[in-house]
Amino acid sequence: MNKNLWRGLLFSLILVGVQLVYKKYQYSNLEKDTEVIHDEAMKNMAEMNRFGRKIKQELVLADSIGIRPGRRDSLENLLQRISTAENDMMSWMTNYKSESPLLPMKDELEYIRDQKSKIEKNAFDIREAVEAGKNLVK
Amino acid sequence: MKNWLYFILLIFSGLIACQPKETRVLPILGNRDIGPAGDTIYPKIPDFNFVNQDGQPVSNSTFDGKIYAADFFFIHCPTICPKVKKNGLRIYEKFKNDERFALLSHSIDVKNDTVAALKRHAEKLGIETSKWHLVTGDHDKIYGIADDYFSVATEDPESPGGFDHSGRIILVDKNRHVRAFCDGTNAESVDKFMEDIEILLAEQFPTKK
Numbered sequence: 001m002n003k004n005l006w007r008g009l010l011f012s013l014i015l016v017g018v019q020l021v022y023k024k025y026q027y028s029n030l031e032k033d034t035e036v037i038h039d040e041a042m043k044n045m046a047e048m049n050r051f052g053r054k055i056k057q058e059l060v061l062a063d064s065i066g067i068r069p070g071r072r073d074s075l076e077n078l079l080q081r082i083s084t085a086e087n088d089m090m091s092w093m094t095n096y097k098s099e100s101p102l103l104p105m106k107d108e109l110e111y112i113r114d115q116k117s118k119i120e121k122n123a124f125d126i127r128e129a130v131e132a133g134k135n136l137v138k
Numbered sequence: 139m140k141n142w143l144y145f146i147l148l149i150f151s152g153l154i155a156c157q158p159k160e161t162r163v164l165p166i167l168g169n170r171d172i173g174p175a176g177d178t179i180y181p182k183i184p185d186f187n188f189v190n191q192d193g194q195p196v197s198n199s200t201f202d203g204k205i206y207a208a209d210f211f212f213i214h215c216p217t218i219c220p221k222v223k224k225n226g227l228r229i230y231e232k233f234k235n236d237e238r239f240a241l242l243s244h245s246i247d248v249k250n251d252t253v254a255a256l257k258r259h260a261e262k263l264g265i266e267t268s269k270w271h272l273v274t275g276d277h278d279k280i281y282g283i284a285d286d287y288f289s290v291a292t293e294d295p296e297s298p299g300g301f302d303h304s305g306r307i308i309l310v311d312k313n314r315h316v317r318a319f320c321d322g323t324n325a326e327s328v329d330k331f332m333e334d335i336e337i338l339l340a341e342q343f344p345t346k347k
Contacts, residue, residue: 039218
C-alpha cells in the first residue's frame with residue numbers, strides 16, 4: 001500500500017515536471033516567433049516611412065502647385081495609416097517585456113500569445129501600408 | 139652541419155620579422171561620382187542637427203577633427219538593440235580615453251525617447267556625454283539620415299529594410315566619408331571593427347596620439 005502511494009506520488013511529480021518543461025518550451029518558441037515577426041516588421045517600417053516622407057513632400061508641393069482633390073485624400077489617408085501603424089509598433093515595443101512578468105505558467109502563455117497576435121496585426125498593417133505606398137507614390 | 143642549419147633558419151626568421159608590416163587602408167565606401175573637373179566625388183554624410191541626452195545640440199561640427207561610430211537604436215527595442223549596445227559598450231570602453239574618437243547613437247523612437255529618457259538610459263549604461271551622444275530629433279530627419287548611412291553601408295542598395303533596425307555600426311572619418319561598418323550584434327564583427335577604428339585613427343592622425 002505504502003509502495004503504491006509513493007509510486008503514485010512519483011508519477012504525479014514526473015507528470016507535473018513534464019508539463020512545466022513543455023510549457024516552457026512552448027513559451028520559448030512563441031517568444032522567438034514574436035521577435036522574428038517584430039524584426040521583419042521593423043525592416044518594413046523603414047520602407048513605410050520612406051513612403052511617408054515622400055507623401056509629405058508631395059503634399060507640401062501640392063500647396064503651391066495644386067493637386068487633384070481625390071489624390072490629396074488618398075495621400076492623406078495613407079499618411080494617417082502610416083502614422084497609426086508606426087505608433088502601434090512603438091507602443092507595442094514600450095509595453096512588450098522580453099522577460100515575461102512573474103505570472104503563473106498558464107497566464108504567461110496567454111501573455112505571449114496575446115503579444116504575438118498584436119505584433120502580427122501590426123506587421124500586417126505595415127505591409128499593407130507599404131503595398132499601398134508602392135501603388136500610390138512614385 | 140646541424141649548427142649551420144639552425145644558423146640559416148635563424149637568419150631567415152630574423153629577415154621575416156624585420157619586414158615592414160602590411161598597412162591596411164580602409165576604402166571610402168559608397169558609389170562615387172565623377173565631378174565636372176574629372177575629380178572623384180565620394181558620398182558624404184549630409185548636415186544634421188539633433189539633440190543629445192544633455193539637451194545639447196549635436197551636429198556635424200560636434201565631430202570636427204574626430205572620427206566617429208554611428209548607429210540607430212531605441213530604448214525599448216526588445217531584440218537587436220540590447221546586443222548592439224552591449225558591443226557598443228566594448229567600443230566605448232576601448233576608446234573612452236581617446237579624444238580623436240566618439241560614438242553617436244540615433245533614437246528612432248522620437249516620441250518615447252525624449253531627452254530625459256535618453257539621459258536615464260545614458261546613466262544606466264554608465265557613459266559620458268562627451269564621448270557617446272544619444273540623440274533624438276525630428277522624426278523624418280532621423281529616418282532620412284538613416285537612409286543616407288544605409289545607402290552607403292550596404293552590399294545591396296536595392297535590399298529592403300533600413301539601417302535603423304539593421305544592428306549595423308558605421309565608421310565615419312573626419313571628412314564625413316563612411317569607411318567601414320560591422321554587424322553590431324556579432325562580437326567577432328565588432329572585434330574587427332575595433333581594428334578598423336585603429337587603422338583609421340592611424341591614417342587620419344599620423345603623428346598625434
